[in-house]
Amino acid sequence: MTDTDIHVALERATEHLSPPPDLLERVRAGGRRRVVRRRAVLFGGLGAAVAAAGSPLALGRGRGGEVADPVTRGDLAGDRQFLQEARAAWSRGADAFETRSRPHVLWAGTTPAGPAALISQRATVETAPQDLLGWVEPVAGGGLRGTGSVRLMPPGKVEPGAILIGERRDVLVVADLGQPVDLSADYSFDEDGKVRRTYSRVSSGADWVFVRRVAPQAENVRIAMIRAGLGEGIPLDNFGDVVHEKTNQVPELLDRRLPGATGPWEMPGGYDDLFGYHAQTGLGAWQISGATPDGRQFTVRTLPLEDTVRAFWFLGGPEPHYAGLMRDGVVRVRLPGQQGVVVAVLNATLRYRTRGAWIPVSDVALLPDAATELEVRPRGGGDPRTVPLP
Structure with missing residues (x-):
């Protein structure tokens, strides 16, 4: 499933909902579990989807067979005042639902950032009973608040x-x-342009929850998690809060055909960060195809990931070759065998030169192999800049 497929699925899945218009469902591939956010929806890697069957809560039976409160775990399980404050903070964020019971605190514990809690509550969603599952987190200066999403x-x-x-x-x-859980603290790109991660095993123990410090993730979420032995990712339930300043726009595919193009080569699988969490920042994904001076077909593709863009080239066949990171919004990929330099810039006019005068070209072009510099002049004003060619 591509990012575009997910975007379409999100729109279709929310057409019939009656809650406020900014209440969306996250539809995950391979399962029926839904994530409902009260703000903007952002999504991580496709591997974050987990099976819908779930695990049974430690539920007791009350009089008449009704379900009693689950057992509360964690070192704050006996702190009645905190449990009351956690339920109150949760209820302030769950008012979009028709709830049918008191919130159940499944886990309450201390962390280096302050106390937190995992909460479940029975609700009616589209006339059917479902459980809302989500978190309460500490806020700066004291107090608690519900995070930006719940799961159904x-x-x-x-x-x-x-x-x-x-x-x-x-x-x-x-x-x-x-x-x-297998936890990866960070990622990099290997020599083929694929995401490289190292995972280590972690376990929670008796409380079913583990807490640890990680590198700051406020700018970009670098971690990834897998349920050990199951090949399933773990959703980051407050991802929308963590990256709330991101634009959350699915990258537009900028498909350009140069003279002689018969069709682009497609990127094979294996280049995504399956178990990571990444906002879609709206950086364009270029797909440029054409023919080289010696008559071979070529394609240049870019893959945005957060604020980075990887570039790849194909020449005469379907095998991608990594051209490195495009860091300044300018695509510039030199093809092998002195076949030229592919350049592309969105919303700009371009000129190139070898040793002499500047020569104007289109915003997407295959330049002669002798080209050494590119001038980029933004449309609508702005100072021109000169960038070297590889």
């Missing part, structure tokens, strides 16, 4: 989830439900 679960079920809390989002809290 089958009654009596719960799934793993996580939040990043603290002013710098440097405290990770994960409800792993007793299942070990």
Whole structure:
């Protein structure tokens, strides 16, 4: 499933909802679990989807067979005042739903950023009973608040989830439900342009939740998590809060055909960060195809990931070759065999030169191999800039 497929699915999944217009559902591939946000929807890697079946809560039975409160875990489970404050903070954020019971605090514990809680509550959604599952986090200066999203679960079920809390989002809290988790602290790109990660095993112990400090994630979320042995990612439940300043715009595919093009080569799989969490920042994804001076077909593709853009070239066949990172919004990829330099800039006019005068070209072009510099002049005004060619 591509980013465009997810975008379309999100729109279709929310057409029939009656809550406020900014209340959207996150539809995950491979399962029926839904995430409802009260702000903008942002989504992480496709690997963050987990199975909808979930795990049963530690539920007791009250009089008449009704479901009693689940057992509360964590070192603050016996702190009645905190539990009351956590329920109150949760209720302030759950007023878009027709709730049917008191909020259940599943876990309440201390963290380096302050106390936090995982909460479940029975509600009626589209006439059917479901459980709302979400978190309460500490706020700067004291107090608690509900995070920016809840998940809709089958009654009596719960799934793993996580939040990043603290002013710098440097405290990770994960409800792993007793299942070990493989955690990656950061990622890089290998020589082929693929995402490279190293994972280490972590486990929560008796409380089903683990807490640890991580590098600050407020700018870009660099971590990734997998349920050990299951190949399933763990959703970051407050992802929308963590990256709320991101534009959250699915990248537009900028498809350009130069003379001689018969069709672009497609990127194969394996270049995504399957278990990471990344906002869609709206950087354009270029797909430029054409023919080289010796008559071979070429394609240049770019893959945005957060604020970075990887560039790849194909020449005469479907195998991609990594051309490095495009850091300044200017695509410039030199093809092998002295076949020229592919350049592209959105909303700008271009000129290039070899040793002499500047020569104007289109905003997408295959330049002669002798070209050494490119002048970029933004449309609508702005100072021109000169960038070297590889």
